[in-house]
């Protein structure tokens with residue numbers, strides 16, 4: 584049923600930048616579950632939060648939706664009327680599979696699947712916005728603008744869920760939590776070669792911020808309530824309410 588991630592299992596003579604292409608999209612569900620501690624828990628909590636925060640006659644956004652896991656979790660959980668969901672990703676391979684996944688379950692909640700850069704889309708009348716491990720792929724100096732756009736598009740009482748891989752200013756702490764994350768990957772069957780080649784591939788494309796920066800930035804933008812609700816090693820998820 585599910586394709587196993589073997590992308591980095593053989594020695595590559597030239598490790599290019601990590602890309603969300605067909606090969607990655609085909610194995611992405613397996614890849615993210617074996618790579619991100621707490622991923623399944625985060626997805627189901629997004630579903631729980633949807634029950635409480637999605638407002639009637641409003642829009643819900645999943646920015647960097649990949650295969651649509653967060654959108655599916657939210658859609659399954661809501662009984663609110665007049666909700667329109669928008670799932671956005673700039674990878675054609677992901678969007679095709681996302682559309683297919685959403686079509687595999689029946690639901691009365693309309694979802695518009697959009698192939699675009701999350702920096703280009705309008706956010707309006709939103710009661711919930713999910714950015715689950717996607718902000719980390721934007722250039723660091725463009726992150727505040729994206730989050731400001733989200734804030735401006737949210738209704739009062741609206742919720743942002745922001746999940747990210749993080750780094751630590753303290754080098755010893757960063758080394759330790761990186762090692763614990765690598766142990767997690769080993770425990771899920773990844774070899775040293777896979778871990779190190781993927782790390783190289785991600786180096787230029789995924790520049791992580793610290794937890795403090797995430798919290799401070801959300802506060803500065805104006806969110807009324809900001810909290811870290813999940814952290815495992817160097818992975819975190821925050822919620823921010825307007």
Ligand SMILES: Nc1ncnc2c1ncn2[C@@H]1O[C@H](C[S@+](CC[C@H]([NH3+])C(=O)[O-])CC(=O)[O-])[C@@H](O)[C@H]1O
Pocket residue numbers: 603615646647648649650651652653671672673674677699700701702714715716717720721
């Ligand atoms: N500028 C951008 N515009 C649109 N999409 C982008 C951009 N940059 C990257 N992406 C997309 O963001 C997604 C990141 S994965 C999200 C997991 C999902 N949220 C999940 O809950 O399963 C997380 C990870 O791979 O660590 C990929 O599908 C990219 O194509």
Ligand SMILES: O=C(O)C(=O)Cc1ccccc1
Pocket residue numbers: 614615618619748781782785
């Ligand atoms: O795999 C890793 O080392 C990560 O940091 C997480 C991840 C998961 C899926 C795609 C890109 C990064």
